Amino acid sequence: IDKNCRQDYNIRQKEIGRRGIVRRRACVMYRRTVIGRFELATCRARAREKRWDVVAEIGIAFDGQKAAERKLLKLARKREFDVLMIPELECLGTIKDMFKISGVLNDNGIELYKVR
Secondary structure, three states, X not given: XXXXXXXXXXXXXXXXXXXXXXXXXXXXXXXXXHHHHHHHHHHHHHHHHHOOEEEEEEEEOOOOHHHHXXXXXXXXXXXXXXXXXXXXXXXXXXHHHHHHHHHHHHHOOOEEEEOO
């Protein structure tokens, strides 16, 4: 196991011992459209149901897929969240982008949660 992963695990276990249950941190990735507002609201509601804290919301502009992807990967590499919530798989871009993103998520122990 990677040394950083072990340290993160130990820190999380200490937090569990101190405060009881640790709430998971979620990042929501959605499209910036009229439908996207509904998708964002749905993701927020599901996070509340699961008692997750939404720590980041990444909106994908019509021509800004790459910028959103860079922001997502930067947050994932810093381990700023535990779960990536997406309404549709298309939010992750092309198949090539999906493999790249899933590799980074897997390397950092982040789950992918599809809302619908």
